Amino acid sequence: MSKIVPTASRNTLRSVSLIVAMREFYHHQKGKLLCWFPMLDPRYSNNFIDANVLDRTGGPEDAAVDEILRLRDEAAFTVLLPHSVKAELEHPHTPIEVKRRAEGFIFSIPVELTAPELATHDKIRALIQGNARPGQHDKDAFHLVESHKYGARFFITNDARLVKKADDIEIILPALRVVKPSTFLEAYRQAKERRG
Secondary structure, eight states: OOOOOOOOOHHHHHHHHHHHHHHHHHHHTTTOOOOOGGGOOGGGSEEEEOGGGGSOOSSTHHHHHHHHHHHHHTTSSEEEEOGGGHHHHHSTTSOHHHHHHHTTSEEOOOOOOOHHHHHHHHHHHHHHHTTSOTTTTHHHHHHHHHHHHTTEEEEEOOOHHHHHTHHHHHHHSTTOEEEOHHHHHHHHHHHHHHHO
């Protein structure tokens, strides 16, 4: 059963104001890539997780995912699932364990994209598609744009293509960092050390 994200709070509005200010600053830099990573604190924003993170790979990121889920359960930070991943989770071939893990998450609610957001979606889709078959990465692009729309600072994924293009994605979606689970944990630890 999915849960609904509460309406905007003062903290959410402050986060949105900060994002707008950072975008304006970014545009004044005439497209120079800025590294927002050190100033992003995952404890004070929405963070979104890709459905692929919930699938055990047997790789080194599994331990980081377990720690993220533990910290989320302790309310150390907010981690949401974009509503756009529901179809992936409901697919008959999705492992039961992934579906079980997803049950503990709050999903964003579907909201229509505005014309500028649709244009941004097209840019992200073209960026991450590369030489892949057309349409193959449409959903990934939508997950990113949706996460950005809801004020996400981090989009946590095991998708190597997205992680590889993280800097380019951040140019189009300022203040959104696409990271693998271990990188997200490191950002959390650094923010906690800086600010306590």
